[in-house]
Amino acid sequence: MQSFPVNGYDMAYLEIGEGRPLVCVHGTLGDFRTWYSVLGPLSKNHRVISVSLRHFFPEHWDAIGDDYKMAQHVADTIAFIEQVEPGPVDLMGHSRGGHIAFRVAQTRPDLLRKLVLAEPGGDLDASLPLPEGTPAYPPLAAKTIRSVEMIRAGDIEGALQNFYEGIEGDGSWRRVPAAAKQQLRDNTPTLLGQINEQRRPYTLADAQAIRTPTLLIGGGATTGSLSLMWRVLAEHIKGAQTAVIPNAGHWMFEQAPQEFGDVVSRFLAE
């Protein structure tokens, strides 16, 4: 692990492999270990730089302070990338980290060569309607609020299960490998920050503003709003490519590391 100061915070990261820099941003309850399964496949052709955002592991955050905000994490990611040589870099984000990567591409396209969004998180505003006949899914934010209540009541395991099954469906938590569970558990306090992170929904204008060549990746088995959002965004990001990882859910790179690595490497090599 290495680190350097970013906006007054010592930001930790892993750096493995040689080649063009590929900066990877984890999602909710993740950290630089989110990408462990694909460090092998991706580092064959890239200098993989996997960051831990402010207040995620290896920090053991006390959840005090008001600097866990979407805008702060976007600003931190920008300031981090500004220090990576040589630029422009390839940027990949998963889930909430996909949201961050999207905002970086919107704000600072000059820093990026290519963009990979693996089931980016967030909400769509009225300018980005879902296709006709799509069932309505409850927003994940409600699940997050419930999980925070459980954390405050001391039920960490219940909170994680509630959050995870909100994404992957009832009964999915018990099938998660213990190592993956532990990684989420290590980041439990960040959920307390996340309920007031002030994330704005995606708009049509936001999607149309992305000029960076973009690949959106979904898991073939993902259900709920996360399975829809990337498809809607892909419709409106100019020249966007898409890929589906069969038989994989939201954490598709853990479930199919070789397939995920192949898809990403092919896109970055084009």
Next chain:
Amino acid sequence: MIAPSLRHFFPAKWDGVGDTYSIAQHVSHVIAFIETLDLGPVDLMGHSRGGHICFRVAQQRPDLLRRLVLAEPGGELDASLDPDYVGGPSPLLARFTASAAKIAAGDVDGGLAVFVDTLEGAGTWPRLPAMVKQNLRDNAYTLIGQVRDNRPPFSKADAESIKMPTLFILGARTKGLLPKVLHALAAHVPYSKTAIIPNATHPMFEQAPQKYSEVVLDFLAS
């Protein structure tokens, strides 16, 4: 916490060629690594073949270590530790050699299946989480070096020569040679104790990370 990758392991991409992969070599590297840290005596923890390496470090350079943690150390027992000793190569070597041959021929997953099923029981490989499989895959070629390595077995005198406080950790459901080796060593390492992780096998820290960490932290704090 400092977690090195030994020579030829990920992130290196080794092709399995050359004689630079052996217990002796890795032991000397770990010793040099700890010396270079220059932190004074450190706590040293090793798993499986890494446990074998840490045991040999403790034997050769007790001055570098404060405490020793061996999670199912790998290796063989000689006649002084095993009443059933018959000599010759490890009973597992033929299986591991078959595994390495498959990997060298390009069948990485097939080779790893043989390796994992030998240690953990037939049918284990298909049930492993994909993330665990990938970690093994990234290091598959090291098995080619490993089957060429002629490591000496543990003896009673080896075990008795370990002088620092030592914790052995066993997965309650591990079968075969690994528990036998652990119990034989634990019986003769003077200041040792053994902790058992319930419902876990050889990669017990992946399967029960909280329990494993508790056991290690308790030992290091005691």
